[in-house]
Amino acid sequence: MNALAPESDAEPEPLDPYSARVAEAFERVGPSVIHVVALDARGRPRGQGSGVVYTPDGYALTNSHVVNGAANLRASLIDGRELGAERVGDDPDTDLAVLRLSDNGLPHAALGRSANLRVGQLVVAIGNPLGFQCTVTAGIVSALGRSLRSHSGRLIDSVIQTDAPLNPGNSGGPLVDGKGRVVGINTAAIRMAQGICFAIGIDTAIEAATALMREGRVRRARLGISTQTAPIDRRLVRALGLAQETGVLVASVQQASPAERAGLRSGDVILAYAGAKVEGVDDLHRLLIGDHAGRTQPIEILRRIKRLTLTVTPEEAG
Secondary structure, three states, X not given: OOOOOOOOOOOOOOOOHHHHHHHHHHHHHHHHEEEEEEEOOOOOEEEEEEEEEOOOOXXXXXXXXXXXXOOEEEEEOOOOOEEEEEEEEEEOOOOEEEEEEOOOOOOOOEEOOHHHOOOOOEEEEEEOOOOOOOEEEEEEEEEEEEEEEOOOOOEEEEEEEEOXXXXXXXXXXXXXXXXXXXXXEEEEEOOOOOOOEEEEEHHHHHHHXXXXXXXXXXXXXXXXXXXXEEEOOHHHHHHHOOXXXXXXXXXXXXXXXXXXXXXXXXXXXXXXEOOEEOOOHHHHHHHOEHHHOOOOEEEEEEEOOEEEEEEEOOEEOO
16 A cells, blocks of 8 residues: 555545635635626627626626626626626726626625725635636735726725735626625736735725616715825824824815815815714715715814814716
8 A cells, every 4th residue: 555645535634724714715705706798789708807796686796897888798607607797887987887697596795894904914806707717816905095097097095905916807806805705896906016906995886886776877076186094193183182093185186176175285184074074085985975066065184283174065076
């Protein structure tokens, strides 16, 4: 008997903790990941990507750039089922789209919170580039609060940067935490750089998806600023009695914008808008709803060491 030969009835060795979490995340979410094919008017493929089903009645998230301009859409699951797909709506400004698949009782993923992510946390990127098998890569959250320019030219704020590699065709697939919850929608990789990939935070995706399902589009108000989530110096938090440790840093102010007319400046940190506390970019995005366009609202800011309240009248985003 060959002592080096594997025993056919041997018990599989337990996975190390890291591998076990990656495997568990894939087992939970993999069945809900779809392959999306965009077809032209003649039925020829014009693009493809991935997506993730998030309701049992077939609603799925993917990237806007995967489906934008398609005459027809097809989707397939890893169990081999091929389904028709209807575009409920897409939002190029966040590079997100909602599809409705032509079946019910589908495997669907649980959604987490991107606001709860921490730098260094394990994440798993899952895609379905071929339609009958998934690809899985793992890494960590490299940075939070990044900005990424969408295909429409608008900056997407509160983007997750990860070193989990994105394979070709993985755009639109889910970024998953170690507990198997979707925390982002993969959107882009920097091909000339190693280990720099991006995902739209699921908090932003849920807001966009809700609007697309309700109205078929995302109505927004705009201030005309570029922003990022930023910490507030703890000495200022104590000195001013702030009830928050983060806010929204104004990186730049557009000319002739509502923000410029209100007196906002680069370097200001937004603490509250319309009477609601703002601890991050996602908070501000949720508050800048289309109904606020043309309505004057208070905006509380931190300017150097002073706490100020201005008034701003947002415009409807075009």
